Amino acid sequence: MKYISTRGQAPALSFGDVLLAGLASDGGLYVPEQLPTFSQEEIASWASLSYQELAFKVMWPFVEGEIPAEEFKRMIEEAYASFDHSAVAPMVQTDNNEWVLELFRGPTLAFKDFALQLLGRLMDYVLGQRGEKLVILGATSGDTGSAAIEGCRHSDHLDIFILHPYQRVSEVQRRQMTTVIDDNVFNIAVKGNFDDCQGMVKASFADQSFLKGAKLGAVNSINWARIMAQIVYYFSSALAVGGPHRKVSFSVPTGNFGDIFAGYLAKQMGLPIDQLVVATNQNDILHRTIATNDMSRQALNVTLSPSMDIMVSSNFERLLFDAHGRDSAAIADLMARFNAGDVTLNDDAWSFVKDNFDSYKVDDTRTCEVISEVFNATQYLLDPHTAIGLEAARKCWKDKSVPMITLATAHPVKFPEAVEKAGCESPSLPEHMKDLFERDEAYEVIDNDLSAVQGFVANHI
């Protein structure tokens, strides 16, 4: 399978090349030239497969020809072996025909483990085949960094450097990163904010001369392989509630539009999906775009659901590509106009977006109310991101005979502030993390200075 850039000026690449490249050289995002599709009969025949077996069926067409089947099966087995539930992505019923899909059973307690546990292994394999090494450089405001570190720590061909804003991530989040002590893992606390960290990463990708010949790789959510791994749980959860013989709907707490885009792809690949609900917090550019064709940037709000505090959703470009009939010239033009301040889609593109997605926005007050209401009704504790998803599901649900599945993106222990504001008791850490606060930490505190950070990286590869 070939992958093409949404902006049409970068070369078409193979899976292995897309995996290592991340962003396309023309600034666009890679998407499959053509999606595989599965018949209803074929999907139905997967009903009794394990999560790992299903993952192979769904993802194989994307990697075929690049990675031997047995190797790919081994990577999938290893990637999900550390999850603490044998179903990998179990479901919990919260009301009649209403379900929560628990995607936080991995090592760092957020759904990003699904993609990053696999991504680290895929990269390591491809690099090993090519006899190459890669330096992973990323910035995190919390969940991505720890998931990326866990995914890459066992890699022979990767060094990973993660920047986080000094004293501006929660203690659980920091310790999930800094207590991973491995030769190839480096945590840097930058005396600045998240935007400073991200700015340094962008500048380093643009000019890699400080690396003296080594190459940088990205594990952020624009990497195609991350999207690919997230398609699987739409299939597994639909099968668990009677799909593909009946339609199902999904509600997804959304930030960079990666997770919900995977749901859209599952639908294109043949899974009968009724509604896809985009759930946002106060940072509502996606809700405004879908509901009123208003893509204007507004000041970033700090909320109780920080993993969705994003001003511009990078993966939305992949959807816009389809919404414009896969016309890459139109996308290059649109993104240039968007960056210059133009903020509306043409009527056809907006209709396409509205036909495929519903949306809803939830503020902090309502988020806490939902955590409290659901806990009182069911004794089930939601994290704030999932609470937003569940509220959006309830508000947008059109046909109550269609099962509604909300993606639970994080474990509530990661976000004690929201849980306590909701009047609930913060849960204790799961078994494999019980000693998190006693473990040794290692991280480097560095000034908010690009050359200081780059110097550190260059000295440690």
Ligand SMILES: *Cc1c(COP(=O)(O)O)cnc(C)c1O
């Ligand atoms: C990353 C994240 C999200 C947003 O996912 P996107 O793919 O960026 O839309 C939602 N909830 C949690 C807990 C996250 O870590």
